[in-house]
Amino acid sequence: METAIRIANLRVDYGETPVLKGIDAEVEKGEIAVILGGSGCGKSTLLKTITGLIEPREGRVEVLGINTATLDEESQSELAKRLGVMFQYGALLNSLTVGENIALPLEMHTDLPPAQIEQIVRLRLASVSLEGTQDRMPSELSGGMRKRVALARAMALDPEILFCDEPSAGLDPVTAAEIDELLLTLNRALGITIVIVTHELLSIDRLDGRLLMLDEGQVVFSGSVGEAQRSTHDVVYPFFHPGEASS
Amino acid sequence: MSSVYIQGSTLFLSDALVLTNLSEVDQTVRLLFSEHPSAQWQVNLDTLERLDTAGALFLHQLSALANQHESSLQLGPLPEHLQSIFQFATPLPAEAKPTPARIPFLERFGASVYRFIEQAADFLYLMADLSYFSVQAIWNRRAIRRDAFVDQAYAIGAQALPIIGLILFLIGAVSALQSAAQLRQFGADIYVADLLAIGITTELGPLMTAIMVAGRSGSAIAAEIATMKFSEELDALRTMALEPLRFVAVPKMWAMVATVPLLTVMADFVGILGGTVIGVFSMGISPAAFVTQILSSLFLKDILTGLVKSAFFAWIITVIAVYRGVNFSGGAVGVGRAITSAVVSSLVGIIVLDLAFNLLFY
Numbered sequence: 001m002e003t004a005i006r007i008a009n010l011r012v013d014y015g016e017t018p019v020l021k022g023i024d025a026e027v028e029k030g031e032i033a034v035i036l037g038g039s040g041c042g043k044s045t046l047l048k049t050i051t052g053l054i055e056p057r058e059g060r061v062e063v064l065g066i067n068t069a070t071l072d073e074e075s076q077s078e079l080a081k082r083l084g085v086m087f088q089y090g091a092l093l094n095s096l097t098v099g100e101n102i103a104l105p106l107e108m109h110t111d112l113p114p115a116q117i118e119q120i121v122r123l124r125l126a127s128v129s130l131e132g133t134q135d136r137m138p139s140e141l142s143g144g145m146r147k148r149v150a151l152a153r154a155m156a157l158d159p160e161i162l163f164c165d166e167p168s169a170g171l172d173p174v175t176a177a178e179i180d181e182l183l184l185t186l187n188r189a190l191g192i193t194i195v196i197v198t199h200e201l202l203s204i205d206r207l208d209g210r211l212l213m214l215d216e217g218q219v220v221f222s223g224s225v226g227e228a229q230r231s232t233h234d235v236v237y238p239f240f241h242p243g244e245a246s247s
Numbered sequence: 248m249s250s251v252y253i254q255g256s257t258l259f260l261s262d263a264l265v266l267t268n269l270s271e272v273d274q275t276v277r278l279l280f281s282e283h284p285s286a287q288w289q290v291n292l293d294t295l296e297r298l299d300t301a302g303a304l305f306l307h308q309l310s311a312l313a314n315q316h317e318s319s320l321q322l323g324p325l326p327e328h329l330q331s332i333f334q335f336a337t338p339l340p341a342e343a344k345p346t347p348a349r350i351p352f353l354e355r356f357g358a359s360v361y362r363f364i365e366q367a368a369d370f371l372y373l374m375a376d377l378s379y380f381s382v383q384a385i386w387n388r389r390a391i392r393r394d395a396f397v398d399q400a401y402a403i404g405a406q407a408l409p410i411i412g413l414i415l416f417l418i419g420a421v422s423a424l425q426s427a428a429q430l431r432q433f434g435a436d437i438y439v440a441d442l443l444a445i446g447i448t449t450e451l452g453p454l455m456t457a458i459m460v461a462g463r464s465g466s467a468i469a470a471e472i473a474t475m476k477f478s479e480e481l482d483a484l485r486t487m488a489l490e491p492l493r494f495v496a497v498p499k500m501w502a503m504v505a506t507v508p509l510l511t512v513m514a515d516f517v518g519i520l521g522g523t524v525i526g527v528f529s530m531g532i533s534p535a536a537f538v539t540q541i542l543s544s545l546f547l548k549d550i551l552t553g554l555v556k557s558a559f560f561a562w563i564i565t566v567i568a569v570y571r572g573v574n575f576s577g578g579a580v581g582v583g584r585a586i587t588s589a590v591v592s593s594l595v596g597i598i599v600l601d602l603a604f605n606l607l608f609y
Binding site for chain 2: 048073092
């Protein structure tokens with residue numbers, strides 16, 4: 001298996017406060033990696049550092065074989081085109097319609113004619129079960145719909161790696177399951193590597209990916225869902241057996 | 248309602264001990280403790296019917312209150328149905344608050360200076376980046392969305408026409424009235440036209456237009472960018488390989504630099520018109536004489552100086568508004584702060600630039 005992401009001794013600080021304290025991890029191409037942990041453990045920070053939104057204090061991040069620390073602006077932009085990011089609250093551009101949001105990366109980074117871009121937009125919307133919403137504004141959508149549009153936008157350029165920050169958080173169980181199913185379909189049908197940040201047990205179970213559990217800025221567990229459920233680790237056990245005392 | 252009374256050395260608390268009557272009960276108990284001293288108090292709670300968290304905490308702290316009056320206190324048994332809330336609302340031990348370390352004056356002063364230098368450097372970097380991107384994007388428009396410039400120009404320029412027109416018309420009229428009052432003493436009424444033409448085109452037109460634009464569009468730009476940062480839209484652009492400064496700020500810079508001089512031309516015209524109306528109808532100068540005097544006093548240099556100034560005013564307003572938006576922190580309060588500081592800093596920037604231009608040209 002080829003490596004999609006390789007992280008070595010990654011350290012990130014917010015001001016004086018260390019948030020990531022030496023993370024080492026690898027994600028293989030085509031796998032689903034789930035970064036999990038309690039609130040404030042550094043999950044979203046890790047995702048933002050991998051995607052280049054936060055600069056690390058120390059350490060190395062290699063995405064698709066490219067060391068992100070040594071990239072100039074142009075190379076960084078080229079790498080970004082190979083990645084898709086779905087933000088926790090969608091982060092749709094509120095001044096653009098749903099269709100324009102999805103078309104944006106296509107308009108900016110390709111020479112496709114408008115008719116073809118429109119076709120792709122409609123296809124992407126259909127894939128997230130939101131046909132006919134391209135002319136609506138993001139403010140007219142529910143939280144679940146915004147997340148699905150964000151997923152469609154993240155998929156616009158057919159990325160090699162898809163990053164999702166809490167894709168099912170705050171959604172009703174039906175919509176959350178639909179989004180998880182969508183991610184599974186994208187992974188199985190298109191072979192996309194997916195990195196998901198979540199702390200939703202049901203989602204973790206459904207996605208059945210390789211888990212990377214963080215606690216206080218460090219990786220405390222790496223393995224499958226089954227292994228995590230059987231683990232007696234001080235942090236892992238209470239997470240998968242909430243309310244039960246560790247044996 | 249609550250009933251508090253004393254029989255011997257027994258304090259009776261009955262009915263309700265809840266948030267709404269706690270203050271009254273507390274005062275009554277304190278009064279009773281001080282008026283009827285006793286070494287040992289018993290508290291009878293047999294007829295207490297309602298108790299909430301605040302009431303339960305009060306009961307827990309009643310012993311301490313008795314101690315203040317040099318007494319001890321024994322709580323009687325609570326009715327069965329109130330025992331769970333009494334147990335639930337057990338007071339937590341007092342937390343020792345760490346004393347903040349005292350930072351010496353020189354260290355604080357040094358930190359402030361360092362922060363100021365850091366912010367100034369950030370501002371200069373952003374000014375350089377935005378100016379460079381704005382010029383570079385004229386030839387390379389890939390990073391700019393189609394129609395973005397037109398949308399911004401409409402919002403910043405066309406939609407500002409009525410308010411700027413109205414303000415400048417009134418300012419022209421007031422200027423004419425004020426100068427007429429002085430010049431009339433010397434029989435030089437006609438020179439109102441000269442004062443008006445030169446004053447409006449070189450100073451009042453560009454300055455008032457810039458001030459209006461700073462309040463109207465500078466604040467809007469800061470608010471939009473701050474909100475985009477808050478809702479992670481700027482991060483989303485970065486992950487789509489789109490540089491936010493180019494994508495969001497450059498069309499605004501173009502629209503500002505293109506439309507503010509045009510607004511200034513309109514403002515000059517309307518301002519002079521306002522003064523002319525006063526000259527003709529209030530001072531009784533013939534329209535032909537007034538217009539001839541205006542034309543004879545105006546030089547192309549004055550008009551061009553005003554327009555060049557207005558373009559630079561537009562540039563500084565945009566740079567400051569973008570800087571305030573990008574550096575916003577906090578939630579709704581932070582957006583408000585970004586807007587206020589964008590407008591105030593823009594006004595300072597405009598006046599400083601105006602002074603620099605006056606030193607340069609006059």
